[in-house]
Amino acid sequence: MTLRLGQLARSVTARFVIVAFLVQLIVTGGILLFVQQASERALAAEQKTLVAELRDDLVSAWRAGGDEGLRRLIDARLEQAHASPPVILLATARQDPIRGNLGDWPTVIPARTDWQAIELYRTGSDRAELMGVSSATLPNGELLLAGHVISSSVRLARVNEEAITAALVIGVIFALLSALLIGRVLSNQIQGVVITAREVGEGRLGRRVPIDGSGDAFDALGQSVNAMLDRIEALVSQLRMMTDGLAHDLKSPVTRIKVALERAIIETEDETALAALERVSGEAETLLGMLSTALLISRAEAGIGRDRFVDTDIAALLEDLAEVYGPLAEDRGFEIAVEAEPGLHMALHRELVGQALGNLIENATKYAEGGHRITVRAAREGSGVSLSVADDGPGIPEARRAEALSRFGRLDPARHIVGSGLGLSLVEAVARLHQGSFALENAGPGLRAVLRF
Structure with missing residues (x-):
């Protein structure tokens, strides 16, 4: 799991998806943050403007009609219904109430202030309400406080904040989905090249990358x-x-x-x-x-022979090989043992696979000096099948196995033995014909030659 995550982190597609997601997240988050801040500033400005207009209207009424004109306007404004009810208090210089809907002058409110948010009780109300207020001192020394209840505005700001948060969550989801979709499209575009390269490597040289003519x-x-x-x-x-x-x-x-x-x-x-x-x-x-x-x-x-693949009982194939090569092995001092899981079947080119395994058995009888036993084995390996020929001879040093697999390659101890140096090359070609692999491994002691299909 850790290895898979490490490979994913090194993947160009994964890095592109992450970058695309982060870019979209930053853009979306930036826009939503701007909208939230702008709406909050606009709402606060509107509240301050309403309070300032109410205060200025009251001051203008006093200048035009004195105390009587101011009191008439106060009564008129308090009788009107508003989404944000007005808060008005006319008090003496010693802060004794004269007219309005507040019982007392708030001690925290100075004689002059442009804006202040405070929780107060209106006359006849049993709960405190958040209010935005402004105060002024009239020329005759009386104090005037004007404002509006802004609880509904605060609730609106909270709803707006929740909506922005929900929009951000949705934006994150859509940013992730769109980044994954873009990554998928890019991966599909590259996958055509990967599949073609893999099939050409398997010998199908006629395969080509699909072209859509877009010119990109x-x-x-x-x-x-x-x-x-x-x-x-x-x-x-x-x-x-x-x-x-x-x-x-x-x-x-x-x-x-x-x-x-x-x-x-x-x-x-x-x-x-x-x-x-x-x-x-x-x-x-x-x-x-x-x-x-x-x-x-x-x-x-060249891939010639795939049309001759037939369903093959692998255990029976190995038994036939042991019977054919048994006398040769006995003459050279070896015995052949077959170990095959029952019920193993696979579509193979029976003749070529038989010849490849025969080459491996013959090589073991030639080069496994001092050995006595050759084991031909077939087993399930993952979703495929492995066929191996192992001996108990001296084996081949790991550093020289690639040399042994090269065409016409013959290691020094084998040069006195008659041979062409093509046997293992044929085995490797048969493996590729079956879209498999061929490897030389340590049998401990001896050498194991493994065909994996």
């Missing part, structure tokens, strides 16, 4: 990759044709040489000449085997 960067990438694959396919086809042609052209004369040598061996009576002819015949046999193996490798790497 992904389309240009697909066209460039397809042009590269066209060139690779042409070069591989030319090389394959040359290899196949050379192998075919050489196979016929080598076969004729082999026939001529066998005829000469039968007809000669000179012991020295007979020994020389037998050595040359052996070399011709080795060359003929190399040409046949090279043809098989070339065809397997």
Whole structure:
């Protein structure tokens, strides 16, 4: 789980999704914060304006009509219904109430103030209310307090804040979904290249990246990759044709040489000449085997033979191989043991897989000096099957296994033994034909050659 999270964190797509999400989150959060701050400032400004207008109207009424005019306006304003009821108090210089809907002058309110929010009780009310008030001193020394109940405005601001918070949560969700969607679209665009590259690597050189003709960067990438694959396919086809042609052209004369040598061996009576002819015949046999193996490798790497895959009882295949190679192994001092899980079936090219496993068994009898047992095993491995041939000989050092897998590669201790150096290359080609893998592993003691399908 930790490894998967680490891989995800290093993923370019994941980083892009995170960046896109953060950008959208910052933009959305910034806009909503601006809206909230602007609405709160507008609401506060409106409240202050209403209070200032009420105070100025009352002061103007006093200047126009004296105390009588001011009191008439106070009564008129208190009788009117408002969404935010007015708060008015006319008091003496010693803060004794004269007229209004407050019982006493609030001690925390100075004689002059432009704005102050405070909780007070209106006359006849049994609960305190939040009020925005402003105070002034009239020229005759009397004190005037004017304001409005702003509890409803506060509730409106709270509702507005909750709405902004809900909008932010929804914005976060949509930002995440949109970032994931964008990441998915990009991943799908790249996936076409990945799938094509994987299938070309498996030998299907005719596959190409889908092109939608949009002319965008992904389309240009697909066209460039397809042009590269066209060139690779042409070069591989030319090389394959040359290899196949050379192998075919050489196979016929080598076969004729082999026939001529066998005829000469039968007809000669000179012991020295007979020994020389037998050595040359052996070399011709080795060359003929190399040409046949090279043809098989070339065809397997080209993907030829997938139409001959058949459902195969793997346990039965291994038993047949043990029966065929058993006498050879006994002659060289080995016994073959088969370990196969029952019921293992898989679609395989039976002949090529049999030849690949036969090569591995024959290699074990040749090179596992000092060994006595060869184990041919088949087992389920994850969602696939592994086929292995293991011996109890000296094995191959891990540092030299790649050299052993190279075409015509032969390690120094094996150079005195007759062989072409193509056996393991054929096994690897058969693995790729089945979209599998081939590896050399430590059998402790000995070497284990594993085909995984």
